[in-house]
Amino acid sequence: MSLVLPRRSLLLGGAAALAGCALRPTAAADGVAATGFTHGVASGAPAADAVTLWTRYRPRGGGAARLSFEVAADEAFATVIARGEAEAGERAFWCARARVAGLPPGAWLHYRFRGPDGALSPAGRTRTLPAAGAGAQRWRVAVFSCSNGTSGWFNAYAHAAARDDIDLALHLGDYIYESPLTRPDASAALALARGLAPAHETLSLADYRARYASYRADPDLAELHRRLPMIAAWDDHETANNSWMDGASGHDPATEGDWRARRDAGVRAFREWLPMEAQPFGVYRIGDLATLHVAETRLEGRTRQLDLDAVAAAPDPAAALDAFRKGPLADPARTILGAAQERWLAEGLAASAAAGVRWQVLAQQVVMAPIVFPAPAAGWLAPSAALAPQQAAEAELRRMMASAGFASGMDRWDGYPAARARLLAAARQAGANLVVLSGDSHNAWASDLAHEGSPAGVEFAGQSVSSFGVERRWPAADPGVIAAAYRDLNPRLRWCDVSQRGYFVLDIAPDRVEAEFVFVPAGETRAAAATSSARLTVERGAGRLG
Numbered sequence: 001m002s003l004v005l006p007r008r009s010l011l012l013g014g015a016a017a018l019a020g021c022a023l024r025p026t027a028a029a030d031g032v033a034a035t036g037f038t039h040g041v042a043s044g045a046p047a048a049d050a051v052t053l054w055t056r057y058r059p060r061g062g063g064a065a066r067l068s069f070e071v072a073a074d075e076a077f078a079t080v081i082a083r084g085e086a087e088a089g090e091r092a093f094w095c096a097r098a099r100v101a102g103l104p105p106g107a108w109l110h111y112r113f114r115g116p117d118g119a120l121s122p123a124g125r126t127r128t129l130p131a132a133g134a135g136a137q138r139w140r141v142a143v144f145s146c147s148n149g150t151s152g153w154f155n156a157y158a159h160a161a162a163r164d165d166i167d168l169a170l171h172l173g174d175y176i177y178e179s180p181l182t183r184p185d186a187s188a189a190l191a192l193a194r195g196l197a198p199a200h201e202t203l204s205l206a207d208y209r210a211r212y213a214s215y216r217a218d219p220d221l222a223e224l225h226r227r228l229p230m231i232a233a234w235d236d237h238e239t240a241n242n243s244w245m246d247g248a249s250g251h252d253p254a255t256e257g258d259w260r261a262r263r264d265a266g267v268r269a270f271r272e273w274l275p276m277e278a279q280p281f282g283v284y285r286i287g288d289l290a291t292l293h294v295a296e297t298r299l300e301g302r303t304r305q306l307d308l309d310a311v312a313a314a315p316d317p318a319a320a321l322d323a324f325r326k327g328p329l330a331d332p333a334r335t336i337l338g339a340a341q342e343r344w345l346a347e348g349l350a351a352s353a354a355a356g357v358r359w360q361v362l363a364q365q366v367v368m369a370p371i372v373f374p375a376p377a378a379g380w381l382a383p384s385a386a387l388a389p390q391q392a393a394e395a396e397l398r399r400m401m402a403s404a405g406f407a408s409g410m411d412r413w414d415g416y417p418a419a420r421a422r423l424l425a426a427a428r429q430a431g432a433n434l435v436v437l438s439g440d441s442h443n444a445w446a447s448d449l450a451h452e453g454s455p456a457g458v459e460f461a462g463q464s465v466s467s468f469g470v471e472r473r474w475p476a477a478d479p480g481v482i483a484a485a486y487r488d489l490n491p492r493l494r495w496c497d498v499s500q501r502g503y504f505v506l507d508i509a510p511d512r513v514e515a516e517f518v519f520v521p522a523g524e525t526r527a528a529a530a531t532s533s534a535r536l537t538v539e540r541g542a543g544r545l546g
């Protein structure tokens with residue numbers, strides 16, 4: 001997501017907080033020292049008859065290892081229904097995976113790996129998707145995004161992992177953060193406690209691998225993977241902040257080298273560490289309840305984000321904004337998915353609706369509904385605080401943009417309005433019951449989507465697992481004041497929360513979909529207690545929230 005502070009100031013600040021602290025990876029995070037099963041197990045990319053199993057195993061003495069695995073219908077492994085082998089070797093950094101086919105649909109299954117030394121991995125639990133025509137009436141998906149290891153513990157993962165009513169985990173990206181551990185908002189204590197590595201911004205394959213290794217050493221993330229299958233998509237921080245097809249605002253080729261090499265390193269490490277098959281985009285059929293299209297909005301076909309600096313600096317900013325909206329912003333050549341993926345998605349939505357599937361769910365990374373940012377007003381800062389000069393300048397700019405009704409998130413779909421219109425037109429034409437899922441923004445939003453004034457679907461955009469959001473920029477005494485300001489300016493924004501962490505559960509039934517936003521504080525204490533939750537519902541055929 002966009003940070004308003006210039007990136008360089010982020011890099012310079014905060015180093016003092018860590019001065020004198022030796023950042024050392026824990027044994028679990030250190031891919032060199034640890035041997036055996038180093039990072040538990042995971043499963044993902046489920047189909048009605050298949051799932052991908054994952055583990056990581058490093059043989060003592062080096063080299064590669066042949067692992068065996070078994071899948072059972074019961075927790076005690078009395079009824080084994082599938083067996084196979086997987087290789088753990090240097091090429092994939094000793095991450096091992098196996099695609100297991102021929103499994104029963106909609107089934108809870110148990111699996112474990114065995115090393116050549118006889119050692120057993122932890123036993124994991126997974127679930128295949130329901131089969132078409134089998135009459136599944138309910139599927140519950142826990143949706144996560146934005147888990148910055150230096151911002152707080154992953155208590156949201158722990159909370160979801162402990163539940164017994166979730167069928168699938170879905171991570172919409174920013175699963176790791178590439179940032180240096182010295183960024184100014186980073187907790188040095190958390191970085192140390194978790195053994196996060198490396199200390200610098202991740203650039204090389206070795207850097208990304210070490211970052212994943214240290215994130216995956218987190219006990220709550222490990223437990224989530226052990227308990228539930230996951231579908232994961234990357235966002236920008238798996239490569240660099242605000243990435244697009246040919247670069248990123250968080251990547252400077254002059255000092256950080258070739259973008260493609262960095263991008264490829266980030267993508268390769270993601271593929272090693274996540275139990276995924278269909279990448280970068282793919283579709284999953286959840287019986288007759290839903291098709292889940294998982295799209296990629298960063299590297300596949302996103303044209304470069306526009307920036308508003310010239311508008312802000314113009315002698316007449318309002319006139320400059322008007323010209324910007326009608327000119328570069330409206331250019332139909334600007335894409336966020338790329339032409340091939342746009343076509344795939346439009347055809348997929350049409351085929352799904354034509355097949356009578358009840359819901360067309362689109363999971364992707366960035367907020368789709370237009371959101372005009374309100375200008376800060378009384379009550380946005382705690383009584384003792386004053387606007388910093390940079391906040392005052394931003395407030396001024398926001399006032400102008402809000403009065404023009406301009407949704408200024410140029411890294412979101414608001415930066416690609418023609419592409420958004422094409423997608424929503426395609427969904428309407430297909431007669432889709434469209435439910436869009438988004439992450440990236442760190443706060444929670446539920447919006448009606450519209451195309452040319454008609455209902456086109458709904459969007460649930462989830463709050464972060466741990467990353468700081470609006471509440472960090474504008475630490476209001478009452479965050480409800482800020483939430484109300486957002487709603488006042490955005491009539492299709494039906495609900496928002498601008499101060500809490502957690503995840504949401506998408507509860508899919510044939511005639512209605514409900515999103516339950518669960519608030520779980522992150523912070524510096526591990527505690528998986530939910531504070532409150534909010535529920536938003538859409539009835540099939542309504543095209544808007546109820």
Ligand SMILES: [Fe+2]
Pocket residue numbers: 001173174235236237440441
């Ligand atoms: Fe993001």
